[in-house]
Amino acid sequence: MVTTAYFAGEADAQMEMEMRGRTPVWGTGISRRTLLKGTGAAALAAAMGPHLNVRATTFQTPTVNISGTELKILQWSHFVPTYDTWFDNFVKEWGAANGVTTTVDHINTADVPAAIAAEISAGQGHDLLEHIVPVAQYGPAMLDMTDVVQEVTNRHGPQLDLAKRNSFNPTTNTYYAFNHGYAPDPANFRKSLWEQAGFPNGPATFDELLEGGGKIMNEQGVQMGIGMSNEVDSNMAAQAMLWAFGGSVQDENENVVINSPETIAAVEYMARLFEAAMTPEVFGWNAASNNQLMIAGQASYILNSISAYRTAQGDQPDVAKDVFFGTPLVGPAGQERALAHGHAVFNYMIPKHSKFPDTAKEFLFHLVANYDQAADQSKLYNFPSFPSTVPNLTQEGGPLDNDPFGSEPANKLASLKTAEQWTTNLGWPGPANPAIGEVFGSFILPNMMARTARGEMSAADSVAQAEKDTLPIFEKWRAEGLIGGGQ
Amino acid sequence: MSTIAATPPPETRERRYLLDREGVLGPLMLLPAVVYIIALVGFPLGLAIAYSLSDVTIGDQGLDWVGFRNFVDVAKNGTFQKALRNTFLFTLASQVLVLTLANILALVLSSDFKGKRLVRFLILLPWTTPIALGAIGWLWLLDSVYSPIDWVLRQVNLLGPGTIFGPRGNMYWTAKADLAQLSVLLIHTWRTLPLATVILLAGLTAIPQDVKDAANVDGAGFWRQLIYIRIPLLLPIMAVATLFGMVFTFTDMTVVYVLTRGGPIDNTQVLASWAYFKGIEGGNLAQGAAIAMFLFPVLVGVAVLMLRMARRTETT
The missing domain is CATH 3.40.190.10 (Periplasmic binding protein-like II)
Known part of the structure; x- marks a missing residue:
């Protein structure tokens, strides 16, 4: 089942899709093709086993008009390769549904700081930059993400304290990054x-x-x-x-x-x-x-x-x-x-030179709304910073007690259920x-x-x-x- | 049929006249080179100097002048002192090795033997390989668990309990200070040896045949010919090879970055890698630039030597 939440502009979105030559599924704002893909993904997920009770992709109407814009993402090559495969397609589908041209570039995590530094110096490059270590030293060149954190908190409940502490500078009172997840370090x-x-x-x-x-x-x-x-x-x-x-x-x-x-x-x-x-x-x-x-x-x-x-x-x-x-x-x-520490803390930053910061923010809303997929496709490497987005992850009898990725015994990852308590910044x-x-x-x-x-x-x-x-x-x-x- | 001589319009004539003047044509022909040097050498150098005298960071690239404070802070740091020492050590030691080995190789390759072309090709290979790829190859060869070099040493009973290299099953090439330094040194040698060999080979073939014939007639043996004829005649070309090798090694950070990241305990840190870690990973661009500026005097010295040699070649 495809769940779609609408906050504003349903008719506008419907009209945009029609103008782009795709037939929308009335009342959802997404095309039939996207719907079929989403349904197919859900069927595939169901056939593969319990996983995380992964829902099909949830599309939300952007809070601002982002149609016709671009989104260029630079991020690390995930340690669990299935995540990257999923993510690239996830971005593409979101772009198609919203009329946004998307590009995702993955590079070795060790090379990310140099790439970010080069883009800041050049004053151009990607709109979203992800690194797995907090780089507060790059903060002055990044947009304050307070509004993103507030909006996501409104939608999904509070962010973990460890996530805030890994992305917030109390001296400047700014979020130099938006932390969407972390990997425990057991x-x-x-x-x-x-x-x-x-x-x-x-x-x-x-x-x-x-x-x-x-x-x-x-x-x-x-x-x-x-x-x-x-x-x-x-x-x-x-x-x-x-x-x-x-x-x-x-x-x-x-x-x-x-x-x-x-x-x-x-x-x-x-x-x-x-x-x-x-x-x-x-x-x-x-x-x-x-x-x-x-x-x-x-x-x-x-x-x-x-x-x-x-x-x-x-x-x-x-x-x-x-x-x-x-x-x-x-x-x-x-x-x-x-x-x-969080073995990896997933921090997205929007550089001040980004041409389409609103588009980048809308994508972050979309990512968090579908974080169950991120956790699943990373084979439980990614833990959410907004726990409500993956509600059954740490529950008794959930995937950490019964690893859907073939652990023997199946509860091998159970000690990670308390990761939130012993992971810090x-x-x-x-x-x-x-x-x-x-x-x-x-x-x-x-x-x-x-x-x-x-x-x-x-x-x-x-x-x-x-x-x-x-x-x-x-x-x-x-x-x-x-x-x-x-x- | 009458022919009318085409008379160029006055502006064209004037332009041609201008281009005939050496004072105009010369600078015009030099202009691309000058633009290239200003854009790709002068501007970055100027920027690096400006950065090193400011408090610039990756995040805030505004230039607030702080005088020589960065240089003072950098010089006080123990890791910087190690990096400075290692930069000279790797450069000088590798070039001594390169010069010795390149002379031997050039002599061997200048003689006739079967398969000479194949050997020349193989010797040149490291030079054609991008340094990052070469360094990754060495990283695998020197791996702490899977090193094939260690495997060979174990097979010939040189490594393991009761053997010359000790009881453990691995050498830990990048984990012990002396072995890590030796590894970096050897990789630099491996990388710059082909260029030096080719340069010296060209120098050897340029030694006049009559000089060699005269030495043979006088009964000079191999060593006498080497010491009194070949080496003196090759000295200028050896200097060229050394200067090139010095520049490549002195400024390189790839080998250290890929192989050891400056470890263990910063014992293989060099100026270029330390500048990167401070300036880029640490975000302290000003100090990174100040560290990199310590490369400058040596590079200026090498450049002056090269230019002098080039001028001497022009006049002789």
Whole structure:
């Protein structure tokens, strides 16, 4: 069944479609062809299994006239390729239904910042830019998305706090991006290995990680893989470890507080963990390396989204069967600070040079309205920032309890049901601001860990070095008026 | 039938007269080159200088002047100091290697043997491969899990428990500081060796035959000929090859970006990659430009040397 909600201009939309030479299905505003496609997609989805109770595409009449405009989207190549295939078609159908010429360009996620920077400098390019890490440092060149957040909130209920904190700059009081979803960052562990080490459900605390990981390394010869390298996963792992030990890079008021006994304890712990359970490879990794190690069956424990597991399901089914998921580990600071980043946070930005910002906003409304499809086509990689759009995702007996994509056992992803509680933003307890963005871009945290793990510096010296590198970054962005703090 | 000589109209005559004047035609012919240099070299350079003296960011490209503050901040940073050192290390060490190997290769390739053309083709291949593709190939070869080089080492019992390269099953090429630096160095050598070889090969073939004949008649052996004839005569062309190699290596960020992203612990960071991480990924365009400006003095020096050599060639 095709559901279509109308907010305004039904007759206008009907007329536009007739003028474009397509026969509208009266009362819906979409063409017969689109209707048939939508119905076909629904039938296909039904035939494929339970999935997410995915509804057929919902088309809404735009709040402004966007017919005859263009929409050019630049975004990352999704880690789950089926998403891109679906998305391209989804955009095309929306464009056809609204008389908008659409283009979608996908590039490697590592190349997105450079592409955005080039477009800002040129003052032209795409109308919608998506990156999976908050780039508040690009904020001044982007439109404030407050109106989009408000409109979507009106339609679908409140946005998750973690989504707001990953896209809102409290100093400038603007949404530099619109966050539509995130990917949880659970622990991935090999059950058979941890069972033999006496932890059948994987480690729950950092102490257990050290004990069990060391045992597995010594007795079974399999290392764990938590990166300490110049790449994004290492940044996230280091940040999560700081939190669990009671430290952080900044406080809630955006002051640098990295040099603390808690951070030093986290760095010392990481050195012990490396010594007990890892090999030097973690110093030379790129973002794909921990996935590769897990898929190769050579890692007992990594921190990653479910994408590595989804790949293993296809390429190494035996390994995939043995991969299970856990929530963030509890450290000395207790359960409250057992947190993880969103492994990816899906932020769309509209650059100020966009020729058709209203068209871009209308598309975002459309995307959120159909987010059940996004979650489904990403094989449950994408979690919604507006939970009402995928109502059954985290419900008891929902897809995380009964994975429609062939997990054995079917409830393997059940620990992700609480992801909303333990996922937070880049730079917590402060906001995801430009300074934190540059700290991540300069790999200060993984290098802080690595210097001590390699025996090059004591933990205290390494943390002091990290503070020395971090302070000028915060001062710079504070002078730009983009972050608060400074007291 | 009468013929009427066509008399060009006065304006055409005047134009032709103008074009006959060297003072007009010369600058006119040079104009495209000048426009090209201003647009594609001068303007970006000027912009980079302006950026480095301002507080420009990716998000806010307004230029508020801050003097030399960016240079001071950048110079104080430990990673920058590593990047500066590594840039010189990779450039100088790779060019020493390239020069040595290119001389050997050029000598081998200048002699006659079966399959010479195939060997020349294979040696030239790395130069024809886009550097990004080449670096990705090396990334796979040096992978921490699947490295074929490690596999070969294991097969010949050089890697693994009780072997010369240690007990582990992998070398971890990009994870250990010394091996990562060696890897970057060797890839730069692999990449610039073909060009240097071709340049030196051209130089070798240009050595007059009578000089070689005279040396043979005098009974000079291989080493004597190499040290007293070939190397001295090849010196100018070796300098050209070295200068080209230096420019390519000194300014390159692709190898480091693809292979190590500057790691481990920034031990392979170079000026170009650090400028990118600071300026583009970090959004701090001003500091990125300031870091890149440290490349400038060396490149100016190399350019001056090249121009001098070109002038010397013109006059001799």
